[in-house]
Amino acid sequence: MPTPNPISTPTPRLTRASAGARPPAPVRAVHLGLGAFHRAHQAVYTMADPDWGVAAYTFRNAELPRRLTEQDGLYTLQVRGDGEPQTRIVDSISRAHPGGDTDRWLADLASPDVALLTLTITEAGYRAAGNEDGSAIGRVLAGLRGRHRAGGLPIALVPCDNLPGNGSVLRDAVRNAAEGEDSGFRCWLEDHVSFVDTVVDRITPATTADDAVTAARLTGFDDHAPVVTEPFSEWLLAGEFPAGRPAWENAGARFVGDLAAYEQRKLWFLNGAHTLLAYTGPALGCATVDEAVRHPVLAALTESWWDTAARHASLPAEDLVDYRERLLRRFSSRGIRHHLLHIAVGGSQKIPARILPVLRAERSRQRLPEPAIAALAGWLIHLRDREVADPRADELVALARADDGARRVLSAIDTDLADDRELVTAVDDYVDHLRHSVRSNP
Ligand SMILES: NC(=O)c1ccc[n+]([C@@H]2O[C@H](COP(=O)([O-])OP(=O)(O)OC[C@H]3O[C@@H](n4cnc5c(N)ncnc54)[C@H](O)[C@@H]3O)[C@@H](O)[C@H]2O)c1
Numbered sequence: 001m002p003t004p005n006p007i008s009t010p011t012p013r014l015t016r017a018s019a020g021a022r023p024p025a026p027v028r029a030v031h032l033g034l035g036a037f038h039r040a041h042q043a044v045y046t047m048a049d050p051d052w053g054v055a056a057y058t059f060r061n062a063e064l065p066r067r068l069t070e071q072d073g074l075y076t077l078q079v080r081g082d083g084e085p086q087t088r089i090v091d092s093i094s095r096a097h098p099g100g101d102t103d104r105w106l107a108d109l110a111s112p113d114v115a116l117l118t119l120t121i122t123e124a125g126y127r128a129a130g131n132e133d134g135s136a137i138g139r140v141l142a143g144l145r146g147r148h149r150a151g152g153l154p155i156a157l158v159p160c161d162n163l164p165g166n167g168s169v170l171r172d173a174v175r176n177a178a179e180g181e182d183s184g185f186r187c188w189l190e191d192h193v194s195f196v197d198t199v200v201d202r203i204t205p206a207t208t209a210d211d212a213v214t215a216a217r218l219t220g221f222d223d224h225a226p227v228v229t230e231p232f233s234e235w236l237l238a239g240e241f242p243a244g245r246p247a248w249e250n251a252g253a254r255f256v257g258d259l260a261a262y263e264q265r266k267l268w269f270l271n272g273a274h275t276l277l278a279y280t281g282p283a284l285g286c287a288t289v290d291e292a293v294r295h296p297v298l299a300a301l302t303e304s305w306w307d308t309a310a311r312h313a314s315l316p317a318e319d320l321v322d323y324r325e326r327l328l329r330r331f332s333s334r335g336i337r338h339h340l341l342h343i344a345v346g347g348s349q350k351i352p353a354r355i356l357p358v359l360r361a362e363r364s365r366q367r368l369p370e371p372a373i374a375a376l377a378g379w380l381i382h383l384r385d386r387e388v389a390d391p392r393a394d395e396l397v398a399l400a401r402a403d404d405g406a407r408r409v410l411s412a413i414d415t416d417l418a419d420d421r422e423l424v425t426a427v428d429d430y431v432d433h434l435r436h437s438v439r440s441n442p
């Protein structure tokens, strides 16, 4: 006998009403660069303080804010370790807007209720000058100008991108962009705008179509904007919040006096290893971080990178041992499929902060550290063979494809290293070595 068809009820769309969520909190924080990471990190910390709601803006994307608006700002966070994912409905985004909604942006930044602006605009976002049409820095400057005119209440700017001294980098970018402005506004910027330094950490890959299917299975809601992330999360901040801030510490954020040692640990050990794997992994046939750290050659290179970086790091050796062990577990997790080619974007902005400080320290001791050379050689292959997404792509691809490509590419990021013949030869030899490895392990 045929089994009768079960009566299927449609999965309800995720909204505040269907999920029984609280009404949106009043907007007191603005975010620029609404993507996966903001939703897995800052928005989750802000949930710990129900008095604070976020108005979140993308840079250009209009689709994500449309989906989030249809869901009253709600979305599912899937936290994936090695077992069944845990889910959480995040409700701190009160409004979502496309970056092109300029009137709303200016009104939000001028609002006396708004006390802070967080940013995830990628490393490249800090490069573009404020006067470049529609640049992130230009938008921030326009917002601050409007705030100054509207009464000039103080505000904190909180960059959450993986850059050394991200608060200072943002302050310099805003100051430079404001050079032609009137002195009243420039003085207000100095006195009333605080630039907070942060170290942010939570591995959050780009969302895939399957993630929505899993979210529906786990929560019973149809969610068009889910995010997948890992269990680990860290947020360290140093700076002033002159108009107040959410109680982010309730969710584990830490406010510290000096970030330098933590920043070095994060950028060298986590992001440096990611950068190394992003450029060597694809050359050895690996697509994701977890695959790469299971490849014996890449696993050995990663350990060797950490040994090399540890020789020059400021934190005590025992802290670094713990950190490395935990990193290896995070990188190996099968719950997170973190694509190497996604991490490979923007090498010209990342290599100088993550690989070169260690390389310079090693060269000053006449050592040729294999993992740093491997990262540079892998980057060269990437520039020669792949479609390159980098703010300096045109220039770098042309340099990489020239006869003495290694020297030329190095000269674009550090002229002293480009004059180091032993290093240039080692990078060239490593390119041959990687290409030979691919041929031997197709
Ligand atoms: N994803 C992570 O694991 C992670 C962890 C720590 C820090 N971060 C930081 O967050 C950033 C964003 O990561 P994500 O996962 O949200 O990426 P995403 O691709 O989901 O979103 C990126 C956001 O940045 C905007 N953007 C892109 N180019 C820009 C530019 N030139 N100027 C201004 N804005 C720009 C995009 O429009 C989008 O809103 C990263 O670049 C990194 O600095 C990410």
Ligand SMILES: O=P(O)(O)OC[C@@H](O)[C@@H](O)[C@H](O)[C@H](O)CO
Residues within 6 Å of the ligand: 123, 162, 200, 201, 202, 203, 204, 270, 271, 274, 275, 342, 343, 350
């Ligand atoms: O574009 P990047 O290199 O800044 O980021 C890619 C990953 O290395 C990064 O997003 C890490 O997952 C993150 O920094 C973990 O906290």
